[in-house]
Amino acid sequence: MKRIYLDHNATTPVHPEVADQVCRCLREDFGNAGTLYSYGREAKKLVDDAREKVATLIGARKEEILFTSGGTESDNMAVRGVAYGNINKGRHILTSTIEHHAVLETCKALEKEGFEVAYLPVDEYGTIKVDELKNAIRSDTTLISIMHANNETGSIQPVSEIGRIAKEKGVTFHTDTVQTFGKIVINVDEMNIDLLSISAHKLHGPKGVGALYVRKGVKMKPVMFGGHQERKMRPGTHNVPGIAGLGKAVEIAASDMEEEGEKLLRVRERLWEGIKKNIPHIRLNGHPTVRLSNTLNISFEFVEGESLILSLDDHGICVASGSACTSDSLEPSHVLLAMGCVPEVAHGSLRFSFGRGNTEEEIDFVIQALPKVVGRMRSMSPLYREFLKKQKESA
Amino acid sequence: MYSEKVMDHFRNPRNMGEMENPDGVGKVGNPVCGDMMELYIKVENDVITDVKFMTFGCGAAIATSSMVTELVKGKTLDEALKISNATVAEALDGLPPVKMHCSVLAEDALKGAIEDYRKRKVESKV
Known part of the structure; x- marks a missing residue:
């Protein structure tokens, strides 16, 4: 029986060119990207190339891209990292009722640790009301986390407006772009986005790899500890085949x-x-x-x-x-x-x-x-x- | 995640449909919860001679409804009352743990239909 796959918001088939890239890495480029000799340098080049491609697609600088294991990790890292990194200013977080569970459950865990979270409602179309968001910002609000497009309905949130308000009020703004990255134009500067979550497998890339964009100067604390990789924010030996696969998927998405x-x-x-x-x-x-x-x-x-x-x-x-x-x-x-x-x-x-x-x-x-x-x-x-x-x- | 038997009863439900003038009706569940089952029985000399169901719900809800109708057809009321949710689940070669409540609904619908029949009988004598 011929199968018809219509669940791309859950995951996507890996593009053949991405699969080739990943396989080539698995077979040939086994080096640890943190080492100095040829194998390591070759692996590092693959990671750097992918970083450049991800950064370019969202108008960021490549040192602002951190590779992670996917959207859930990026969301956890962003929300928790910014919450912990700004305790001096306050413990108030703004998010919405329609976020992905990776954000919602992280927020709930933070509430148990003494943070205060406001979950903003949406209208009948599943869209955030910007006025309500504006009114909900307090002097001790440290983070706004609102997704770019919802995974269930596809409704696109007014991210540019939210970014402008966040900037005016001096609040860090995170957006989960797992469903939009590579599908609609994103520019972190024009949209005033401070952090942004990415997943490879929603974009015909491999599973188990993603990225978090963190604007230079954003105050955040690491939530994982270990090596020096990814500016110590995301320690651990690089998943070179996955990262190179993400790079290839981004290249294909950007082309058309x-x-x-x-x-x-x-x-x-x-x-x-x-x-x-x-x-x-x-x-x-x-x-x-x-x-x-x-x-x-x-x-x-x-x-x-x-x-x-x-x-x-x-x-x-x-x-x-x-x-x-x-x-x-x-x-x-x-x-x-x-x-x-x-x-x-x-x-x-x-x-x-x-x-x-x-x-x-x-x-x-x-x-x-x-x-x-x-x-x-x-x-x-x-x-x-x-x-x-x-x-x-x-x- | 479902057994072949569940899928068979889901694809080809037995005794599905409305019944004209049933002797007893059991209605359980609630659309808000996503499961609603109705079971209709015809009874002659304390024996269930015909049974039908209608269900709004998931694959397991439909399969358990279908299976319970197969299990009770031709049984006396007392025999039918011994059918538990576990009997229904076992007859389907098991259900995923999160779907066991569907077999409970099937048991409750059956008990409800028998109770309704007995109540009507008492009332008709009065």
Whole structure:
């Protein structure tokens, strides 16, 4: 059976050129980048080249890029590092209710250590209200951490405005760009970003590698200790194959970012139009326009997301859901709930996220399969039966 | 993560659908929690002669509903009441720990339907 992968916000297939780069490193460039002889110098060059590519894509200087094990580590390091590094000024942190758990759980851990965290609400489209953020800043606020685009809905946050306010108020600003890096234009100077988290595997790169941009002069404390690597902020022998793979993935993304974004938007709109035409009782979760071009989150009323995922998988289609039943916590998506989505509608959500390689033919196959799948689950649903009865009565 | 049997019952649910004039109905769960099950039974001489279900929920919720209907068909009410959530889970070759509550829902729906039948019977005598 042909498989159709539409879960690129979870992870992406590794680009063949990236895989070649990683394999070459594993076979040939085994040196420790911290050593002086030829093997070490060659490894260091690979790390430096990747650093340059990452820095260039966000308008940063290469000494401001720290390599990490991925988005979660970058978020932990940024939030905790800045919180600890600015205790003299205060212990107040501003974030939002829709952040990734890597930020939210770090904030919760900090609360237990005596830090105070304000979790800003979002509107019905899952977008932060800038005025509320502005009003929430206090004299003892040391960090604002707001993601660039949400992983579940794709809603893009007003990061430039937040950056401007943070700068005016003298508060350090961190943004998780795991879903946007390499997809939309980012410039840390123009957007007044002080720290920024990156992950390679969302960008057709390898898993287990990412980066944290830290603006020169930002006060932060290390959260890991050991060697001198990465300005002592992230000690440990460099993951040279992973870092070189990230570099290659960045190079590919940078080469056709705009073109790729437009292509993904066409694919996304084709699916949305097809679903709207063929399936009643649905709703779009996320901002209608200010949204990542690769993300489409839809609630299908009267059915539950996990059962949709399983049925679609039988057709070879791979997607995600915000349903409680797909998480170990049995809680529905915190993002959809924060947007005011009622739990039963959150349970029925599916997230389609597109990437390099998705075709219009694939989308047409999904448009064919999805009404059957939703229809089958609705035929079993007592909620749908009740709805139909009520509809009949009122007619 | 699901056994083949769970997937079989999810793909081809047994006894799914609404029932005309059931003798007993069990309704459990809540759409807010993401699981809602309805079980309908026909009873003759204390024997469950027909059973149907409708479920809003995950794969495990649908499979446990389907399995419980298979297990009770043709059983006396007392025999049916001995079916526990563990019986349902075992018959499906096990469930992931986080999904065990679905088998509890299936047991509760069955008990609810039998209780409803017995209550109706008492009321009809009065």
